[in-house]
Amino acid sequence: MKSNIAQFFSILFHPLFAGTYTSILIYGLYDWNNFFYQITGINKTGYLITNIEGNSFTFFQITFFITALLPILFFFLLKKTGFISSIEMDNKKERIIPYLFCLTCYTSILLYTLWMGLILEFYIFGGIILTLFICFIINLFWKISAHCTSVAGLIPICIAVHNIYGISDSLVFFSIIVAGIIGTSRLYLQKHTIKQVFLGYATGFIIMSFSVELGIISYYL
Numbered sequence: 001m002k003s004n005i006a007q008f009f010s011i012l013f014h015p016l017f018a019g020t021y022t023s024i025l026i027y028g029l030y031d032w033n034n035f036f037y038q039i040t041g042i043n044k045t046g047y048l049i050t051n052i053e054g055n056s057f058t059f060f061q062i063t064f065f066i067t068a069l070l071p072i073l074f075f076f077l078l079k080k081t082g083f084i085s086s087i088e089m090d091n092k093k094e095r096i097i098p099y100l101f102c103l104t105c106y107t108s109i110l111l112y113t114l115w116m117g118l119i120l121e122f123y124i125f126g127g128i129i130l131t132l133f134i135c136f137i138i139n140l141f142w143k144i145s146a147h148c149t150s151v152a153g154l155i156p157i158c159i160a161v162h163n164i165y166g167i168s169d170s171l172v173f174f175s176i177i178v179a180g181i182i183g184t185s186r187l188y189l190q191k192h193t194i195k196q197v198f199l200g201y202a203t204g205f206i207i208m209s210f211s212v213e214l215g216i217i218s219y220y221l
Contacts, residue, residue: 006185010147013182016102018150019067019109022124023060025157059121062112066105074101092143099136106132120215124157127211131204138199145192148200151179153208160212 013021075098078084084094106129113122131153138144158175161167183197192200 003189006188009181009185010189010191013147013151013178015146015150016068016071018128018153019106019125020060020064021154022128022157023063025154025161026121026124027058027060059118063109066109067102070105071098071102074098092139095139096136099132099139103129103132103136120219123211123215123218124208127208128153130211131207134203134207135200138203143192143196144203145183145186145197145200147186148179148183148192148197149204151175151182152201152204155179155205156209156212160216164216 075084078097083097085091106125110122110125110129113125131149135144135146135149155172155175158172162169162172179201183201186192186197187194
């Protein structure tokens with residue numbers, strides 16, 4: 001039972017959803033009703049919106065498709081063709097190709113933010129790419145908890161959303177609690193050691209803190 005709960009949280013806050021959760025934090029919490037309409041394409045009267053800000057594909061939809069859905073399909077393809085033994089990819093050598101693929105996906109999002117002039121998003125996703133790259137390098141020689149890296153990286157974003165939008169500080173406390181749950185889950189499932197978990201926490205939190213701060217400074221310049 002406990003292992004099932006730990007597995008559930010590991011899937012719910014899988015690193016693949018880091019970009020998706022980031023877009024929800026940036027846009028969804030600011031105006032949830034409008035965010036829902038942009039995702040579904042349905043306005044308050046129940047009619048389909050054919051053009052939202054000149055583009056029916058919102059930033060959330062693009063981010064989810066490129067950074068979550070595409071990698072998931074790619075991983076299942078690797079599993080089916082025998083390049084990886086399991087979706088969990090417990091063998092660090094099996095993570096090399098998936099890491100490179102995810103770096104490519106996030107780079108495309110970074111280029112999109114640059115093209116659209118989305119300053120804050122550019123720095124945030126730049127931070128995610130840097131975090132991914134560092135995890136990739138560490139993975140070549142050792143093993144780091146990508147789960148803890150990604151969930152710890154969401155904490156600075158929650159702090160920024162709290163400060164900018166004036167949202168309750170319970171969001172920040174919730175993100176910290178979630179980070180603790182994920183770390184505990186990874187340890188309980190014996191996927192990582194304590195050192196690997198805390199290295200993940202430190203990597204994600206430090207890099208994303210600097211990235212978010214640079215993004216906010218550049219946004220208000």
